[in-house]
Amino acid sequence: MSKRRVVITGIGIIAPLGVGTENNWRDIVAGRSGIGPITRFDPQGIASRIAGEVTDFDIGEHLTSKDARRMDRFIQFGVAAGMEAMRDSGLEVTDDNADRMGAHIGSGIGGVETIEKTTSLMNQKGPRRVSPFYVPMAIINMISGNLSIIYGLRGPNLSTVTACATSTHSIGDAARLIEFGDADVMLAGGAEAAITPTAVAGFSNAKALSFRNDDPQAASRPWDSDRDGFVVGEGAGVVVLEELENATSRGARVYAEVAGYGMSADAYHITSPQPDGAGAALCMANCLRNAGLNPSDVDYINAHGTSTPLGDVAETLAIKKAFGDHAPKLAISSTKSMIGHLLGAAGGVEAAFTALSLYHQIAPPTINLDSQDAECDLDYIPHQAREMELRTALSNSFGFGGTNGTLAFKRFV
Numbered sequence: 001m002s003k004r005r006v007v008i009t010g011i012g013i014i015a016p017l018g019v020g021t022e023n024n025w026r027d028i029v030a031g032r033s034g035i036g037p038i039t040r041f042d043p044q045g046i047a048s049r050i051a052g053e054v055t056d057f058d059i060g061e062h063l064t065s066k067d068a069r070r071m072d073r074f075i076q077f078g079v080a081a082g083m084e085a086m087r088d089s090g091l092e093v094t095d096d097n098a099d100r101m102g103a104h105i106g107s108g109i110g111g112v113e114t115i116e117k118t119t120s121l122m123n124q125k126g127p128r129r130v131s132p133f134y135v136p137m138a139i140i141n142m143i144s145g146n147l148s149i150i151y152g153l154r155g156p157n158l159s160t161v162t163a164c165a166t167s168t169h170s171i172g173d174a175a176r177l178i179e180f181g182d183a184d185v186m187l188a189g190g191a192e193a194a195i196t197p198t199a200v201a202g203f204s205n206a207k208a209l210s211f212r213n214d215d216p217q218a219a220s221r222p223w224d225s226d227r228d229g230f231v232v233g234e235g236a237g238v239v240v241l242e243e244l245e246n247a248t249s250r251g252a253r254v255y256a257e258v259a260g261y262g263m264s265a266d267a268y269h270i271t272s273p274q275p276d277g278a279g280a281a282l283c284m285a286n287c288l289r290n291a292g293l294n295p296s297d298v299d300y301i302n303a304h305g306t307s308t309p310l311g312d313v314a315e316t317l318a319i320k321k322a323f324g325d326h327a328p329k330l331a332i333s334s335t336k337s338m339i340g341h342l343l344g345a346a347g348g349v350e351a352a353f354t355a356l357s358l359y360h361q362i363a364p365p366t367i368n369l370d371s372q373d374a375e376c377d378l379d380y381i382p383h384q385a386r387e388m389e390l391r392t393a394l395s396n397s398f399g400f401g402g403t404n405g406t407l408a409f410k411r412f413v
Helices: 021-030 065-069 074-088 112-125 134-138 141-150 163-179 197-205 246-247 277-292 307-331 343-360
Strands: 006-015 102-107 187-192 235-243 256-265 301-302 331-333 394-397 403-410
Touching: 006 021, 006 074, 006 163, 006 246, 006 343, 021 343, 074 102, 074 141, 074 187, 074 235, 102 141, 102 163, 102 307, 102 403, 112 197, 134 141, 141 187, 163 187, 163 235, 163 256, 163 394, 187 343, 197 256, 235 246, 235 343, 256 277, 256 343, 277 307, 277 394, 277 403, 301 343, 307 394, 343 394, 343 403
Parallel strands: 102 187, 301 331, 301 394
Antiparallel strands: 006 235, 006 256, 187 235, 256 403, 394 403
């Protein structure tokens, strides 16, 4: 059986630069930062007190207050982004097509805010005060579940949890469901809302975060010699994946084609990347093979690029291993420099940015790259977005546990 072609026909983004795809893409191209001091709770006593918060999100614009109260913030983000993606796609769900439409949206951490607040409430007032909606408010598959209910999607209803690679794996797996005939349309991506006391304290105490509290907008600085860790962000990125003939038959706008998908494991450490980048290199090579691409076919990579001392070097080495002599010719950027690391939502937002890069023929910048690390010696598009011919692009995501995912996208013409 030959694989069916899969394209992106809808995009929904909620991120620290704002709500909506148009707002986020405009600010990403302009090189604006969405990082600031933490306001969602009092971070006193935590070493890292900065984050990429979503400050203008109103769930009331998307759901009734009754429905919203039964959802953790991460579910609200995911549902709202999914609804935007559906509107953007122009799809209509009917009895004739609902069986062939599904959702595959995950989260790296899930309802940690609900878990924290419910645990505190139970300790103070006893178990009878625990909401009967506690479990469905916190579990990760409820973005897919709620969107399935809202739209009547009767096809595959799934969620993936692979730390910071969650969204990338969700999109790749959903595309394969379409490729091999299990669905014609899939909502895919991820959401995260982990700017909470225990989550931030945990990352901070692990020394994974930036401590540049006095200059938040300069804190996320991938490949810069002064980087000191990532900045945690929140939000959601969801795309509508559609079988090509289904999309073209209804005259849909196509942002990009999903050309390939690769996975691998570092098999090295629960949090640190393999120092020589071998696992990430294998992931990219697997993606190129799956897409039928040569290294020289790729023009741009939206890198994992977290701004950690070890991770940025390892990804640089991985790109060199995977692309050989073509590596210096690649345009590479990290949009995390502007929005921070959205954890399980990162791959969804970054896949959307990669598709938009191909659609608009613009590669986003890496901001704050003032003094490039000598060990990170590739073309990282410092400071300014770059208008250029983009035929094929990759999006990388690597997660705790040594799990890796790469997506390949082609410009659709």
